Amino acid sequence: xxxxxxxxxxxxxxxxxxxxxxxxxxxxxxxxxxxxxxxxxxxxxxxxxxxxxxxxxxxx
Numbered sequence: 682x683x684x685x686x687x688x689x690x691x692x693x694x695x696x697x698x699x700x701x702x703x704x705x706x707x708x709x710x711x712x713x714x715x716x717x718x719x720x721x722x723x724x725x726x727x728x729x730x731x732x733x734x735x736x737x738x739x740x741x
Contacts, residue, residue, distance in 0.1 A: 718731075719734050
């Protein structure tokens with residue numbers, strides 16, 4: 682029977698494994714141009730959107 686410490690350790694191990702998988706994901710190259718969503722000229726667009734729009738923030 683697992684106690685609270687065992688369950689917390691298992692959860693922490695799962696979180697660490699998930700974080701490591703996410704850190705290994707490739708980063709898209711991106712290209713300079715005008716964002717399709719906000720219309721700002723940005724040095725890096727991925728799938729036509731700037732980083733601000735992809736993250737849900739407004740450009741500076």
